[in-house]
Each structure stands twice: as structure tokens, then as C-alpha cells.
Amino acid sequence: MLSYMIKSSSYGPFEDHFSREETSEFISERAMTVLSRAAKRNVCKQQLMLMKSSSPWKQMTPRENARSAPERKRFSGKRSLASSAPPMMRQPPQITIEEASVERNEDNDDHIGIEENEISAQDPIYCASAPPTASSLNTTVENVWEARPPMTPRQQTLPQYPNLLTRPKYQPVAKPLHQARPSTTDWDWVRSKLLSRDSVKRPESSMTFDDFLNGLDPDSDEYDTDLEDAYYTEEHEPYDPTGIWHYEKLCKIKGTVPARQVVEKLGNKHIQFRLNHRYIGTKDSEALANGLKNNDFIEDLDLSDNCLSDRGGQHVAKMMRQNRQVYRLDLSSNCLQCDAGRYLAQMLLYNRHLTTLCLKKNKLGDKEALLLAEVLRVNRSLKSLDISHNQLGDNAGEAFSAALMDNKTLRSFNLSWNSLCKRAAAAIARALDINTTLFSLDLSYNGLGDDGAALLGHALRENSTLRFLSLAVNHICGYGAEQLATGVSGGMIMTRKKKKAKMGRTKCGLQYLNLDRNPLGIRGIKLLLQRLSKEKTLKTLSIREVVLNDDLLKQIRTLKTTSSKEITLLHEGQDQVEQTEASLMRGIRVLNTSLESLHVKIIDVVNALDNRGIGANVSDLRNVLAEHTSLTELEIEYAVKSLDINNDDIVQYKDIAIHCRGS
Template identity: 25%
Template sequence: MDPCEEKQPPDHTVLPTGSPNPVEKPTQGQKVDSGDEWDTDLETDNITYQEQSLSGEDQYLQACQKTGCVPVSFFLCHLGEADLNLNHYGVGPMGAKALAVVLQNNQTITNLELEDNALQAEGTSYLMEMLQTNISIQSLRNYILKELDLSHNKICDRGGQHLGHMLATNIGIEVLNLSWNHLCTGSAVALSAGLKVNSTLKQLQLSRNGFGRIEAESLGQALKQNSTLMLLDLSRNLIDNEAAALLCKGLATNDGLRVLKLSHNPLTNIGALSLLQTVTKNTNSAVEEMDISTVFVGETFVELLENARQRRPVLAVRHNVMRSVTRNISALRVFQKFLKGRNESIVDFFQALDKEGTMKVPTAAFRKAVKEANAPLDQRQLEWLIKKFDENCKFTIIYSQLAELS
């Protein structure tokens, strides 16, 4: 039977009669000893003029010989068609490379299906590299792929847009690493659009891509609808306070994300506080880990985090804090411990100063009493404590409101 008349199963894939350099038939995609070395990229810079003039069929056969894989006869017979279904052919990583070499400049195929082909991350990376130059393929499906690492591949917006489409149509991928590429606005919009409808992706790594406010806004919109993504890595980008606020619009309602990485971004305490407030206000938030370890946070952040941990003990936030902030925040605990040693509460201390029973004590009187009692507080700690007790800066402490601190 002519192999071009009917689709052959993988174990019956054969070369057309008269094909040059026939090879023995190992498992599809399996390497054989061809005697040639094959670099890890598609060698687009090294294709000779003679190779460029070869037909698509001959280019494919030559690529198969160089990679040491068995040609898929069905591909040879249907190379000129718009829809190409190579599902279940056991193409493998090297077979994918051979396909990618031919498809770089192919202008006919618009839909390519590669389900159940054991492409692995290596084979898929060749296809993604091919998509950066191919201008005809609109749909690429591989339902079996679970994890794809395309970091350090110089993927630009065009490749990112293809990946976004892949996210929208792929029903199996769980881990996607796109760190250290050149993805920008167009890629972010496409990836976010794919993320909105994708229901399997669990980890998305986007560090070192120059993402800023526009990209953060797109991802924030995606997080409003996506509930399956568990890890989002945006470290080493250009996420500033405004970008963080845009990302928070998605975090405010998201109930799936558990890990958020934002270290090495131009964030300040303001952005960090916005993120923490959003996560703690969202009662359905699943965030357990947040990495903002390069941000020096303030006292308000540390206090909010301590309160949040009382309600959600699993919440872990990596942050940086200056020693002065830590010392100030410890002032209340130091004062409480000091009073406990005297068998007093905070309210007892104030009542002793409130001779007229007004439930109010001037801040100046409190400052003087603390110093006279030789409480182990330095001047900065004392002023921080006064500010905490007199939040409205009225120079008067209404100590009845402090009963819960006793």
C-alpha cells in the first residue's frame, strides 16, 4: 500500500521508495548513530545555499539523517497540506528537531498537531524556536506535555504570542518556565489571555523579562479569572509600586495562587504594604509564600504581618527590615514585660497618672513617667510607643482604648 494513501501507525512508518540515505527502523524519534554531530539549536546560520535550495522533503530527510531519527512518511506525504496531524507517531525530541528545521520557512501548514509524541522539554524547545521564524502556523497542539522549560532562549514577542495561544489550547501543561527571555507587552497580553482560560497550568516563571506596569496589569486581569495557577515568579523584572497595585487587582479576588515571587524589583515599602494588605483582606486568598526579600519594609508592614500570621499561621513573607524598625516594634513588648515585673498592666500605669479620672493622659506626662520609672526603652523606642498610643497626634493618650494591650 502506498504510505501516502493512508495514515500509518508509528511501527509501520517507512521511507518512500527511492528516498536517499535510507536508515534502519528503530523506534520513532530514537537516536541512531549517523556519524554526524548535531548542535543544540536549529543551525539556521549554517545552512548552505545548496541546502536552502532543497525541497521540503529533501530538507526533512537530510535533517533526519543528521539528528539520527527515523523520518515520518506521513509527514513527507502531507507536507503541502494546511492541516497536519502527527498525533501518536512517537516523534521524540530529535524527531521534533528535524520537523522544526523544515518548518522554519514553511508557509503552507497552519495547523500542526503533535499529541502523544514524547517531545519532552528538549523537543518542544526546538518547536518554539521554529515558531520565532515561521509565519504560517496558527495552531500547535501537544496535549501530553506537562512541563516546558524555555528559559534563556531569547524568545521575543512573536514567540511569546505563540506560547500564549498554546496556553489557551493546551489542556495538559502544568509547568512553564519562560525566565531570562525578551518577552514584553505583546507576549504578556497573549500569555495573560491564555492564562485566563487555561485550567491546568500550576507554575509560571517569568523572571528576567523586563515586565513592568503594562505587563503587571495584564497578569492582574488574568488572575481575576484563573484559579489553578499556584506559583507566579516575577522576580528580577521592573515591577514598581504602581505595577504592584495593578497586580493586586487580580490578587484581591484570586483563590488559587500560593506562591508569589517579586524579589529584585524596584518595589518599596509602599508596594510591599499594598501586596500584603490585598492578600490579607482577601479571605479566599491561598497565598502562603511571598518573596519580597529585597524590599526594606516599615513598621506598619511588620505589624500587619504579625497580625495576619495570628489568623493565618502558614503565611510566610520574605522581607528585609532595618534594625531600627525591629527595635522600635519591640518597644511595646519590652514595656509590657517591664510592667509585668511590677505586677502592673498598661491601663494600671495610666490610671496612676490620671489623677482626675478623665481616662486621658497627656503624652508629656506619660513620657516623663516612663523615664522616671527607668523603663528599659531608649528615646526612639519611647517616641515610637507614644506614637502608637497617640495615633492621631493630639498629644493626648486615651488609655481606655489600650485595654486590649494589657
């Protein structure tokens, strides 16, 4: 252990008004290391000041003077920094070693030591970074200069300033550690260490000596390390199965006000979420999608009639790509166009839980239909697709027909209220020859015509799975009606060339046929009535708003009274009460047939759903039937609609009880 007792003297910034202060204290080797770092910064600072004030290039050779021209231009016209330096830097502090003691370790005596004759308690040592004054320069320092090696001729031309920049470099020969001895007169190793490092001007700091030894507080301004990132932690997201926290957070980020109705519906923890008849903008739809993505309860999502744009549909589609809860999605009556169709197609490609998708009353065209058709070829979860009331043409019909040839899961398909014509009908007919999983097909309010109806009639002969077919308002005349009747029940038909052709036994399994508002003609209607009386599977024929003469009306009444099976005929000439009763009886009959496996009837289901005594809600009844019966979405919609006599979305128990008649 080597320790020094030093006596330091320093001047304050006002040497004329304050006396000289003297301090004495013991400093260890560790403290000397710390002081050497502080001394290095002060030495570098003084070197820069002396270099600027002394202008050494005035005594250089012409070549060296020309090399220093940029530096001379840089410092020309500036005030000398040495004249403005504080007094404490003009006269450097004096350090005098008063006592020195050595504590030797007997076990390791060959290591660093010190001899008593090498250190004198009265020899003053001056800081080598500042020029000595006349009063402080003595023989001891001169002896130090004489001990240095001789300078080269080039070095002799330089001004002999006692600073580290102009002194010749001297690197002592490295010695083994056990032979090294500290010297009080040889400071070249200190100068070589200091000159080997860049003189970087460090920012002023309020760090003290104790702070350096003990370390700084991480919260202080002086604490600046690369480890500060370890103290940074992201905001913890609370567990919120309702998604309210995520919805409000994104509303705050987007600068929108959270809707009270949305917050209430998310917090109800119901399986149904219905938000209708509101305007949902782009920012609102993104926040809503963020809340729905983190909701663990919603299974039936209805966002119809909200003016959703393509960006809004994009946010909903991205949410549904990772959603595992929602099985029914309703985006009808919005403003979805080309971009939304692309994102919805991508959603169907990744989602494996969605079973019902409703896209009616939008602005989807043939390009979007092509994208959806490509996805339907590989999708194995979607069971019902409603794309009615759009802008689909024959190209879309062909695309969907090609998809139906490969799809094995779609059971209900609604293409009504579009612009499908003969070419689309031919493609759909080819698909019905191959497809064996489609149960319901709605092609009403298109332009298939007689030729399209004839093609579909031929396809029905080989299809035994289709149960529901709607061809209302398709300009079907007598020829088309005959072809449909023959396809349903077989028998003799009349060709275009007025020749009879015998058709074999049909495999058609059609149960419901809707031909409302078509100019079927007298011959076509008679043939349909004959097939209806003979065919066992066909139970419901709707020819409302079709002109009938007295003979046809008489034939219809005779068929109702003499038929051995329960049939439902909805035709022109019935009053409102008769049509309502016939429609209600048809719905009760269909639903009771589908509930036979559960040993219940539709009247029991309505009674169970009527909790408040005002009737069963249509949406609740639809969900129960979709979950517990094998009926398709189109069959359930027509059956439940027939039970809603007042068109107020309420099914009355008393209406069913009166007309049930033991069914």
C-alpha cells in the same frame, strides 16, 4: 425512428491536387443534433468572414453608413478574409439525400412523421451559411427563395447576399406537436435558432465526435467543468501524538532547519520537555509551538534562557491557550516585554489547566503587571506565580494586591528583585488582611524599609494562613524588626513616640521568616529571639549576614540548647560546616513533616529516585514533592536547595543518611 442516408462531398485544402471524396452513411436523430451544434459554429465563423470581406456598409443609407463608422474604422486596411479562406470554405459542401425511411410506432401514430412526397432523393440541399456558386445554384434553391415572404423597402436597399445576416427573419407560427411536420424547404426555424444565440468564437479543440457522445476523461486537457474541484483533496495529516510531523512541516514552510535536539525531545514521549541555553528565533519558536500544540505527553515545559522575543512569547502563549496537557510553564531568563505580557494575560484568561507559571528575569513592567493582575482576579487554576527579577514598581504592587483580594487559588507568589517600596507594602498589607489562601510570599531584594515592615507586621496579626515570608535585603532597621516580632508573637511593643502599647494575642501562623542582610539592630534582634523562643509556630529564623555582638551570639547558643522545640537559626558567626548542617537539618525537618501523611520520609524518596547510584535529580525531587505534598513552590525550592550541598543539582543519599538522625 427517422433515419436519413446522406451523401456528402467535400474538398480537401488542396483541391487541385486531390480528388473529390464522397462518403455515405446512416445518421440518427441524435447524430443530427450533434451535427447541428458543429454546423452552428461553422456557420457563425463563415458569417463573420463574409461580413468582413463584403463590406455591406458601402451600399447602406448615409444614416446607416454613419452608424457603422466605428466598424468601418476597425476593419479598414485589413486583408479580406474571404480571399485567404481555404478552398473548402469558398465552395460549401453539398449534402444530397439519397434515401429516407420512416419506422412508425403503431401505439403512437399521431406524433412526428414524414410523408414520402416531401423528400426527394435527388434534390440537393446547400449550406445556407455560404454564397452558392454559379454551378451549384439551380431551380430548387430559387424555388426556396420565391417561397419566402416579400421584403420591406428598407431590406430591398441592402445587398442580396445569401447569408443569415442579411436575410429577413421569419418565425413560423408554433403548432402543436402532433400537427408539426418536418419540411425540406423551410429552414427558417434553424436560422432563427442560430441567430438567437451570440456568435462567440470558441477555442479550437481536439475533441472528437466519439468524445462528445461518450464523455471525456477527467484527466485530459479538454475536460474543463466546474466539478473539477470535487476531485481536489487536501493533504492528509497523519496521526502523530509527538508533534514531530507538525514541527518539521512548519519548519519546511518557514524555510528553517529542524533542530535535532527538538526532534529527539519531542519523540522521547516524556512528561518533561526542557530546552535551555539556546537561541530560538521567531520562525523557530513558531515551528516549536506548532509541534508542542500537537504533543500529547509533555506536562512540564521549560523554555528558560533561550532569548525568546515578544513574537516568540506570542507563539508560545497562543499554543498554551488551547493546550490541555502542560501544567507547568517556565519562560524565565528571556526577553519578554510589553507585547508578550499582553498575550500571556490572554493565555491565562482561557487556559484552565496551567498551575505554575515562571516569568522571572524578563523585562516586564507596570503595564504588563496590570494586565496580569486583571486576569488573576478571575483565574481559578494558577497556584504559583513567579514574576521576580523584572521591572515592577509600586503601581505593579498595588495592582497585584488588588488581584489577591479577589483571587482564591494562588498559593505561592514571588515578587523578589523588583522596585517595590512603601506604597506597595501598604497595598500588600491590606491584601493579607483579606486573603486566606496565600501560603508563601517572597518580597526580598526590594525597598520596603521600616515603614513597609511595620505595615506587614500589623497585617500578620490577622493572617493565619501565610507560612513562608522572605524580607531579605529590604533596609529593615530596629523599628521594623520590632513591629515584625510583635506581629508574629504579640505582646508589648514600642511605638514611634516612645510609648508602650499592649498587643493582643496574634493569629499569625508564620513558620519561616527570612531577614537576611538587613540592619536590624541589637534591640530588634533581641526581640525577635524572645518571640522565637515563645512562639510555637515559628520554627525557622534566618538572619545571615547580619552584624551580631557577643551578647547576641551567647543568647543564640542558649536558645538552641534550652528550647523545647526544634528551631533553626541561620545567623552570622557560623562557619561553613555549621551553616550547611543547619540548612540541611531544616530541609529534612520540613520535608519529613510534609510527608507524614504518606507514611514515608525524605530519605526513602531520595533512595527511590536514585536509579544510577549517583543521587536524585533536583528537578525530579521537586516534581515528586509538588505532586504528593501540600508544600508551595517557594517552600519546595528552599527545602530542596538546602539538601543540595554541592550545588550540582544532585541530592546525595549519603548526606541525608548522615544528618537524618532519626527524623
